[in-house]
Amino acid sequence: MSGIVIAGASRTFGTVRAVDRVDLTVEQGEFFTLLGPSGCGKTTLLRMIAGFTPLDAGEIRFGERRIDRLPAHVRDIGMVFQNYAVFPTLSVAGNVAYGLKARRVPAAEIGPRVEEALAMVQLAGYGGRQPHELSGGQLQRVAIARALVIRPHVLLFDEPLSNLDARLRVSMRSEIRALQKSLGITAIYVTHDQEEAMSVSDRIALMNHGRLEQVGVPEEIYRKPATRFAAEFMGTTNLVEARALGLAAPVWVSLRPEALRFAEEAPVGWPRLPGAVVALEMLGPITRLDVKLENGSVMKMVLLDAPGQIVREGQVVTLAYDPSRLTVVS
Ligand SMILES: Nc1ncnc2c1ncn2[C@@H]1O[C@H](COP(=O)(O)OP(=O)(O)OP(=O)(O)O)[C@@H](O)[C@H]1O
Ligand SMILES: [Mg+2]
Incomplete structure (x- = not known):
């Protein structure tokens, strides 16, 4: 399948234009980051792609297929949230199996696919554990396995590392990047951290007040910022x-x-x-x-x-x- 096309996407909450006429194309297999300060509309745009927030105007396509009016569960998307959103009463395997059961995958297939997904995130053999027996980094891996197990076309990440300590953030970000590359999956990643964005992304869209300020490869945005906002947001200047x-x-x-x-x-x-x-x-x-x-x-x-x-x-x-x-x- 080809990439993701976002055209004229807008969403207003009351008087706030959370996402304001955004045009964007994300290529197949690309690691694409939405970067910007708090409140600039990153989560809203990501939720529009996932199907949790309806658009007021514009459209979103996966290749030729328009998806912005489809319900979330048929969009073929895996999403990883900031707060893990791991069910505390289910085992690790139960958490990872959840999306497969919801999609009525045959019972015999579930076990092997859960094991496969856990292995991808270095948690082989952890299926029997309860969430409270895991560290923050391991919980976040469960959340990633849960998103991957459905073999989605696109993986969406909303600040997945912000609950982890600084060192773990640095090692997990390269783990996420390596996994995305090895699977060749398209990823859209939200962060407000300029260094994190530069370290993992093929391209970055810098957002400000619901609009795209600049889109480009990390070096380009760092070395050739188009605006004062971009120059200051992308590090010290x-x-x-x-x-x-x-x-x-x-x-x-x-x-x-x-x-x-x-x-x-x-x-x-x-x-x-x-x-x-x-x-x-x-x-x-x-x-x-x-x-x-x-x-x-x-x-x-x-x-x-x-x-x-x-x-x-x-x-x-x-x-x-x-x-x-x-x-x-x-
Ligand atoms: N459900 C909602 N109801 C009302 N306003 C909302 C809603 N969701 C988002 N907003 C507003 O839309 C704007 C963009 O919010 P959004 O959550 O997309 O920002 P963000 O870039 O993800 O910020 P952060 O980095 O703090 O997560 C903000 O002004 C926010 O208050
Ligand atoms: Mg957000």
């Missing part, structure tokens, strides 16, 4: 009026902290900016600095840790920046 950098045009530019260096270490030809260090955070592999320029603006800068490197608050420095990394934003 310096948003400056070009005049502050000595350029004539009255436009806004984004300059990432890693595009700045101390002048002594920068190639000849990079523009110079004299200033003084006003704040400093040593984070291990990198040090973050705030440097106040002579015109009063503060530039954020990041340095890779290097032996013998000493930078102090108050130090007078000259910065230089890579002019090819200035991005004009609207």
